[in-house]
Amino acid sequence: MFSRLQSSLLAAQILWRAEREGGGLTEGSLVSIDELQDHVEHLGAEEKKELRVDLENFLEFWPADSQQFGLQYISHILGVISCNGFTLSDQRGLQAVGVGVFPNLCMVNHDCWPNCSVIFNNGKIELRALGKISPGEELTVSYVDFLNVSEDRRKQLRNQYYFDCSCQHCQKGTKDDLMLAVKEGEEKPCQERVKEIIQFSKDTLEKIDKARSEGTYNEVVKLCRECLAKQEPILGDTNIYLLRILSILSEVLSYLQHINEAAGYSKRMIDGYMKLYHPNNAQLGMALMRTGVTHWHAGLIEVGHEMLCKAYALLLVTHGPTHPITKDLEAMRVQTEMELRLFQQNEFLYHKMREAALQNQPVQILPEPASDAPPPGLFQKKPQ
Numbered sequence: 047m048f049s050r051l052q053s054s055l056l057a058a059q060i061l062w063r064a065e066r067e068g069g070g071l072t073e074g075s076l077v078s079i080d081e082l083q084d085h086v087e088h089l090g091a092e093e094k095k096e097l098r099v100d101l102e103n104f105l106e107f108w109p110a111d112s113q114q115f116g117l118q119y120i121s122h123i124l125g126v127i128s129c130n131g132f133t134l135s136d137q138r139g140l141q142a143v144g145v146g147v148f149p150n151l152c153m154v155n156h157d158c159w160p161n162c163s164v165i166f167n168n169g170k171i172e173l174r175a176l177g178k179i180s181p182g183e184e185l186t187v188s189y190v191d192f193l194n195v196s197e198d199r200r201k202q203l204r205n206q207y208y209f210d211c212s213c214q215h216c217q218k219g220t221k222d223d224l225m226l227a228v229k230e231g232e233e234k235p236c237q238e239r240v241k242e243i244i245q246f247s248k249d250t251l252e253k254i255d256k257a258r259s260e261g262t263y264n265e266v267v268k269l270c271r272e273c274l275a276k277q278e279p280i281l282g283d284t285n286i287y288l289l290r291i292l293s294i295l296s297e298v299l300s301y302l303q304h305i306n307e308a309a310g311y312s313k314r315m316i317d318g319y320m321k322l323y324h325p326n327n328a329q330l331g332m333a334l335m336r337t338g339v340t341h342w343h344a345g346l347i348e349v350g351h352e353m354l355c356k357a358y359a360l361l362l363v364t365h366g367p368t369h370p371i372t373k374d375l376e377a378m379r380v381q382t383e384m385e386l387r388l389f390q391q392n393e394f395l396y397h398k399m400r401e402a403a404l405q406n407q408p409v410q411i412l413p414e415p416a417s418d419a420p421p422p423g424l425f426q427k428k429p430q
C-alpha cells in the first residue's frame with residue numbers, strides 16, 4: 047500500500063487536470079476517472095475516520111484561487127486511488143516512488159494465477175502477456191503476491207479491493223498444501239507443534255520488521271537464525287514461513303558481506319519459489335536475479351551464471367527487452383558467461399583473478415599448479 051501523502055499528491059494532480067481539461071475521457075482512455083469504483087460506501091468506521099482526516103488535510107492545502115470541488119468528488123478520487131492505485135517504483139524496481147491511477151488497467155480483473163502482468167517501463171505502463179493467450183480468453187493480472195495461502199490472499203483482496211476471489215486457485219486451494227508443508231520423514235510432526243512453530247514464525251517476522259526498520263541488521267540475522275533452528279525440524283522446504291525467513295536472512299547476510307552463507311540460504315529459497323510461483327512470475331524473476339548475483343559474488347560462477355540466464359529469460363517476458371532491469375541482466379549474463387568460460391578453461395586462474403579483483407589489486411599471474419603440485423597455499427613463485 048502507498049502512503050496517505052502519496053495519495054493526496056496524486057489526488058491534487060487529478061483535480062488540477064480536471065480543472066485544466068475538464069473531467070471525462072482523456073485521449074486513449076476507455077474509461078474515465080469519474081466512472082471508476084471508489085468503494086467509499088464499503089469503508090468501515092475506522093477507514094471513514096481516516097478518509098475524513100485526509101479530506102480536511104487536502105482542503106487545507108488546496109489553493110483558494112483554484113477551482114473548488116465538492117467533498118463528495120474529492121472522496122471519490124481518494125477512494126479510486128486507494129482501490130485502483132498502482133505503486134510506481136524507480137527504474138531498477140528497488141524503491142516505491144509514487145502512486146498512479148491508470149483507468150484502462152482498472153478494467154483488467156484479478157486472478158491469483160493470472161495470464162498477464164503490469165510493469166512500469168521508461169515512464170509508461172505496460173500490460174504484458176505471461177504466455178500464450180487464446181482468443182476470447184479474459185486478460186487477468188494479480189493484485190497480490192501469490193505466496194500466501196488462498197484464505198489469506200482472499201482476506202487481503204476483500205480488505206483492500208472489496209471482492210471475494212473466486213479464481214481456480216482459490217476455489218481449489220491449489221498449492222496451499224505446499225505452502226504449509228511439514229517435514230517429511232518417519233514421524234510426521236503433530237498438528238499442535240506445527241501450529242506453534244507457525245505462530246512463532248509470525249511473531250518473529252514482526253520483530254524482524256521492527257529491527258529492519260531500525261537498521262539493526264545483526265539483530266535481524268540473530269532473529270532469523272533462531273527462527274530457522276526451530277522451523278527446520280518441523281516445516282517442509284516449500285513452507286512459506288520458512289521461505290520468508292530464508293529470503294530475509296540471505297538478503298541481510300549478503301548486505302553484511304557474508305556472501306557465501308547468503309548464497310546457500312538464497313539457493314534454498316529459490317528452490318522453494320520455483321515449486322510455488324507461476325514460471326513467468328515477475329517476483330520469481332527478481333528473486334532469481336538476486337540469487338544469481340549472490341552466487342556470482344561468492345565465486346560460484348556456474349550456478350550464478352545459470353540463474354542469471356534463467357532470470358534474463360523470465361524478465362524478457364515480464365519486463366520486456368527495453369526495461370532497465372532486463373538490460374542490467376543482459377550485461378550480467380554476458381559478463382558471467384565470459385567468467386564461466388575462463389573458469390572452465392583454467393579454474394586456478396579464475397580464482398586468482400577473482401581474488402585480485404576482490405582485493406582491488408593488479409593480478410599477479412602465478413604458474414598454474416600441475417595435478418601433482420602442492421595446494422595453492424603452499425605454492426611458491428618459481429625463480430626466473
Ligand SMILES: [Zn+2]
Pocket residue numbers: 157158159199211212213214215216217
Ligand atoms: Zn484467487
